[in-house]
Amino acid sequence: MTTHTETTILLQDLERVSQVRSKISSHLTQIADTLEKGESLGENLSGKLELHRDIEDLSKVSKNLRECVFRLLVLGDMKRGKSTFLNALIGENLLPSDVNPCTALLTIVRYGKEKQVTVYFNDGTSPQKIDYKTFKDRYTIDPSEAKQLEREKKQAFPTVDYAVVEYPLPLLEKGIEIVDSPGLNDTEARNELSLGYINNCHAILFVMRASQPCTLGERRYLENYIKDRGLSIFFLINAWDQVKESLIDPDDPDELAEAEGKLRKVFHANLAEYCQIDGYNLYDERVFEISALTALRQRLKNPDAPLKDTGFSAFLMALNTFLTKERAIAEFRQALTLARQASSHVREAVERRIPLLQKDVEELKIQINSVEPEFKILNQIQEQFKGEIREIRDEKARIIADSFRDYVLNLGNTFESDFTHYQPNLNFLDFLSSGKREAFEQELRQAFEKYISDRIADWSKTAEKEMDSAFLQLSNIATSYGDSYTKVTDRITEKLTGTTLPNISDSSQGDHSPSWAKWAAGIFSLARGNIAGVAMAGAGFDWKNIILNFITVFGVGAIITALTGIILGPISLAFLGFGVGMLQADQARKELVKVAKKELIKHLPKIAQEQSPRVYDAIKECFDGYEKQITERMNDDIQSRKSELDNLVKQKESHEINQEKEIERLTQLEQEVKGESQSIEIVYQNFLTTVS
Structure with a gap:
């Protein structure tokens, strides 16, 4: 074929x-x-x-x-x-493919009746529509410039966020x-x-x-x-x-x-x-x-x-x-x-x-009053479910925050083996040259950024597993409460009408459960994927998205800034104090790791103490968002059922139906x-x- x-x-x-x-x-x-x-x-x-x-x-x-x-x-x-x-x-x-920096421009390719490109910027500049040829010419650079940018670890187009290419x-x-x-x-x-x-x-x-x-x-x-x-x-x-x-x-x-x-x-x-x-x-x-x-x-x-x-x-x-x-x-x-x-x-x-x-108005009011106990039970179910969400929230927020703190405090134990993969490739003798020192420090900063980002990403898998298990647990709880809720709403209908609802023969099992329970159990979501990477999309609570982007949720950038800022200074001072004979490649690498580890261990307790509450708050926020959506949907369902009955009473009081x-x-x-x-x-x- x-x-x-x-x-x-x-x-x-x-x-x-x-x-x-x-x-x-x-x-x-x-x-x-x-x-x-x-x-x-x-x-x-x-x-x-x-x-x-x-x-x-x-x-x-x-x-x-x-x-x-x-x-x-x-x-x-x-x-x-x-x-x-x-x-x-x-x-x-x-797409431009002549030289590699062109791929540094994140590009979204989608259908359009006419060829056009919209470039979005990150410096407050309004989006710019340009023709396709201009896009290729403007965002393509020659190979020599490309190599220089790569050596300097600079972006080819730093003010550009992304581009959207429309094409028929x-x-x-x-x-x-x-x-x-x-x-x-x-x-x-x-x-x-x-x-x-x-x-x-x-x-x-x-x-x-x-x-x-x-x-x-x-x-x-x-x-x-x-x-x-x-x-x-x-x-x-x-x-x-x-x-x-x-x-x-x-x-x-x-x-x-x-x-x-x-x-x-x-x-x-x-x-x-x-x-x-x-x-x-x-x-x-x-x-x-x-x-x-x-x-x-x-x-x-x-x-x-x-x-x-x-x-x-x-x-x-x-x-x-x-x-x-x-x-x-x-x-x-x-x-x-x-x-x-x-x-x-x-x-x-x-x-x-x-x-x-x-029913006449008085009979109707009597029957509506008769189901008031059932409506109270619906509210009780809501409160019970909210209570379980909060209990799981507090437990998971504590567990995940504690795991973060312990992980950060233990980074020093594996630093030598972990950081080996990130050490700069520059000649350490370059550090003694003031003209090359800036490039060395930039290389070292990027090495620490990668190291810290990867360590936090590694820890985040533990957080994701905890969150995954939490929402699986909540899914099962939602299904259970949904069953209880449906029994009560069926009882309301039976008391109001005097008849038992027939079985739904043309629907699959579970379709009779309330919509809030389906939503809470993850059977369907109204969230629509947003290409800008927004965690909360559409009307649904997309908790899977929050889990995947967990690093961004609690701000790993703050940790990178904190650690690199306080570690790089002492390392630079230490290297300035070494003699030329000390700065042979192998020995210099060992000294770099030694000094870096010493500074890292010195500051890890502070980082753990400062950032653990942020992790706790981020986890709590996830569950609070979930609870908010559940509460709104349950409130809406309960109130709709009451309003439905009140509407009939009002109409009967106003005119003959x-x-x-x-x-x-x-x-x-x-x-x-x-x-x-x-x-x-x-x-x-x-x-x-x-x-x-």
Whole structure:
């Protein structure tokens, strides 16, 4: 099967997903519109059913579906061919790829009817729209300047935050959005920026190079920022065709097989652990040997020609399966859950309302008063759940803050072995030259920044595991309280109507549970991924995002500034006191580590004491945000149920209600919503059939 065929299949499958999104979105919008119209009419008839929360949730999810794209984040060190790979993937020489600093400019590539670029700045300058040619000319620098910037550890475009490139390409039009990140060996600020995008993307494309297998920088990034975070990663080993070119005899098949075999062993040893998902080994579906430059050249000559011997075919097949099957199914299942929930809410509300239409005002008031004890129980359930959230909050905040304090205090115990990987490569004799001392100190500062960032990232995994277990526990608690809550609301309905609610035969188990419980248990979220890396997105509480970006949440920058600021000064003074004979390379490195460790240990207790409360507050804030959303949703549900009854009383007191017409209207409302929900079910099942 040719790569061209795979590209065509990917585009076709993306189009099918887009069509399904559109259909489901339309049905959700129709449900919301039907409820909105029903509430408007009901206001002057028997009163509103108080379905505003359903209308709001349906509208938001419908909008999210319409605007949704599959977002891919491209990571990798400089000189790995990230932009070349992306140009080959999209079929045009779109992104600058002449020299490596161009990749230091974080670039978002998305569909647009016309070619244009918007550059966003970090110095308060308003976003600037420029044409595509100007973008390539302005943000490309020559190789000599590139090397100088790399030596000085400076950014090519320090005032630029990121750029958005809009382009009318088929792959982008079908729902793909690409984030081309800066190199991993760029500044720590840039690395943290890339990290902030990770959880807002559906998949990570980690580009490596066959000629530089698993460098220290790559292993460092994978270990500290990717490992054990539940991310979906595709590893692309670029320039695989150059393995043959590096051989003494490129035409010797045995020599080529031996060279490729050795490389494969190296990559497998370093990447296999990142391809274990839920106990399954997905190495063959996640690691691909590609030749991006060859593919790009072929596509530029003939966009419709099959890409032979480039490795793109297998990669596109795997990416297609992941995006248009696995991810799409999860996306549509959530929308179906929401539609079923809305249908259930309407059915319950109508079945409460119709029997009550026959009651006179006094009878109605008596029955409403009779369920007041049940409403008190609902409030008690709310308070009990809030109490458990706060109990878990306080426990986890303490545990995580204590773990941070202990981790920081123990940094000195492993400093010698840990810092070895970060020591500057400059000649230590350069330190005696005032002209070179600034460069030395800058190198040393960056080494400490990387060391501290990595240590905090390493500790954050402990925090993430604690938070993960906490929210899993809260999910189970929410489900339990949701069951208790539903029993009480069913009892309210039974006391009001005098009948027992029938079982819901056309819905899956759990759809009868209250919406707040589904939300609290993580069954669905209204959060929509925000490309700017905002932790709280949309209307939902995206606690997974907060966990992933935990370093940013409590401000690792403050720790970096504190430690580097107080350590570098004494180190510089110590080196100025050494004689020339002392500053031989090996001995100087030992002295550097010795002095650095001494200063580090001296200040670690203060750092631990100052920062532990910030960690505690950050964890507490996460749970407080969760509790706030739960409280709002539970309050809204309880108040809506009360208002629904009060509305009917007010209408009965104000005018005579035509019961026959109102029953007909309410029954029709229920059937219309049920019909739209069933339509979503059909669309969803048909989609499952097509992708199976």
